[in-house]
Amino acid sequence: MGANELLRNAPEIVKRDHACAFAAVNRYGLSLEHVSDSFKSDRELVIAAVKQNGRALKFASDNLKADEGVVLAAVRQYGLSLQHAANNFKSDKDVVMAAVEQDGTSLKYADNDLKNDKDVVFAAFGQMGHTIENQMSLKDVVLTAVRKDGNALQFASDELRKDKEVVKAAVLQRGTSLKFAKGGLNQDADMLKASGLWDDQENKVYPRKEQVTLSVKFSLEEKTTSYATEFALEMRDDPFLSQFKTYFPNAWCKKSCDPKYTNINHACRGTLQTCEINESENLTADRTPSSTSCWRFAFRFHQEKSKATGGFMIQVEEKEGLGDGQKIETEMADQVELKIFRVIEKEVDYFDHQRFHRVVDAVKAWCDNGCNDQNLQVINMG
Secondary structure, eight states: OOHHHHHHTSOHHHHTOHHHHHHHHHHOGGGGGGSOGGGGGOHHHHHHHHHHOGGGGGGSOHHHHTOHHHHHHHHHHOGGGGGGSOGGGGGOHHHHHHHHHHOGGGGGGSOTTGGGOHHHHHHHHHHTTOOOOTTOOHHHHHHHHHHHOGGGGGGSOHHHHTOHHHHHHHHHHOGGGGGGOOTTGGGOHHHHHHHTSOOOGGGOOOSOSOEEEEEOOOOOSTTSOSHHHHHHHHHHHOTTGGGSEEEOGGGSOOBOSSTTSSOTTSSOOSSTTTOSSOHHHHBOTTSSBOTTSBHHHHHHHHHHHHHHTTOEEEEEEOTTOOOHHHHHHHHHHHHHTOOEEEEEOOSOSSOOGGGTHHHHHHHHHHHHTTSOOOSOEEEEOO
16 A cells, blocks of 8 residues: 555544654655645645655645745646646746746646747747757747647647637647637638538538438537547548538537527527527528527527438437537437437547447448437447
């Protein structure tokens, strides 16, 4: 049993013993979590803890998270502990430099002004293994990085995350990096097309007549998981599922007649009778959803298209369960009487490409059997 486990399970009298606490954090810094609260304000003990494991800064008292010596000791051991430092240190060049020199990805916790500081940016991207040359501009450094790994976009300044050239380079390398774009570029038509999430479907001929509606959580904001985006891209690339015209709602309008967007008690169920947005805003002249449509109206429109063509809905339930919007989409699918394949991920937060064949196999089997079974079909990915 390690020092952390011993201290976690120790009687309170042991946790209040200074010598025991000091011995524990010297051996395993994260033991700081389990010492008496008074020791979390003991500067000497906390410094010993963060020098052994910078992550221990998380458990220090607020006054020591605001202590420069403690913070520097922590970030020099583990750069990402910058996230637990007092906010003023995230704009302190010396502290941030120490953090990014240890781990370049800690740049994401720095103040935006320092993400525009050449010394800091060069140190960070250099530590991450990107080729940096002194004559490069900050933009060139970021472009070099995102062309190698689109997800490097998350470490750039807000200004560069609003730059179309930078964002396009990132999403061409990795479509899921679109969630790190700012300034509305995560919903920009050109960026969506570059990422592969939005095809020119109107001018494309699909081998299958059945249309598919995809029910997923929103995945194009920085704090969301990339699961839904990766799932959609896998469908696009799959030899079988790419034969179906598929509606991916994350690449479409985000207006709502519901002030809370996903309040299941709001009456709107995507029909002209229940939606509070008027018909002229919901429909174009050719009777299709417009850029001003309510998201529920647009989603139901595509569900009805799927039903009319003998198609189906694939609903991705991530580890935390269905999102509030997905519950509304389920109700609308039931009203439309649309077949649902519910893909359930209970074990992990990331998309496992190796298991995607389970979705393909289930849909193939349904199609081979005449597409007649309209009951909910669950596909477990775990």
